[in-house]
Amino acid sequence: MKIGAVTIRQARPEDAESLADIHGAAWRGAYRGVLSGVELERLLARCGVSWWHAVIRYKTRILVLEVCGTLAGYATFGHSRLKHLPFTGEIYELYLHPDYQGLGFGQRLFAAARSVLRECRVSPCAFSRTTKRPKASMKRWAAGFATRVSSASADQTFR
Numbered sequence: 001m002k003i004g005a006v007t008i009r010q011a012r013p014e015d016a017e018s019l020a021d022i023h024g025a026a027w028r029g030a031y032r033g034v035l036s037g038v039e040l041e042r043l044l045a046r047c048g049v050s051w052w053h054a055v056i057r058y059k060t061r062i063l064v065l066e067v068c069g070t071l072a073g074y075a076t077f078g079h080s081r082l083k084h085l086p087f088t089g090e091i092y093e094l095y096l097h098p099d100y101q102g103l104g105f106g107q108r109l110f111a112a113a114r115s116v117l118r119e120c121r122v123s124p125c126a127f128s129r130t131t132k133r134p135k136a137s138m139k140r141w142a143a144g145f146a147t148r149v150s151s152a153s154a155d156q157t158f159r
Contacts, residue, residue, distance in 0.1 A: 011062035
């Protein structure tokens with residue numbers, strides 16, 4: 001899918017370094033102050049370039065958002081891991097590099113992931129998010145979807 005200088009496509013092995021950078025920058029922006037700096041860096045160290053190479057090789061569904069040739073974000077998705085819900089699809093993660101947040105790119109990436117899930121006949125979908133840092137709140141994307149937030153698990157569900 002290409003719209004002007006914005007492309008959303010399946011991740012490739014050569015994207016691993018950029019994916020690690022996006023993941024680290026997004027987590028530092030979202031979780032600094034929620035997790036200690038040491039704990040945050042320890043968690044991020046597990047998701048470096050070699051980890052992303054393995055994830056891509058494993059054929060995990062990953063869409064990347066490319067803006068003017070630079071990777072700016074990604075979404076991972078597939079069959080729902082939330083077996084207690086009546087949904088068959090799930091968007092596991094959606095992260096944008098902080099430089100690209102607040103510009104509508106997350107909406108495009110979210111819509112693209114949902115579209116691929118529909119094409120695979122895996123729909124509707126669940127999206128889990130933490131409510132400790134609602135900076136990347138999904139409520140503006142929830143228009144037209146059934147929404148349920150559970151305070152215990154902080155799951156937000158979309159149809």
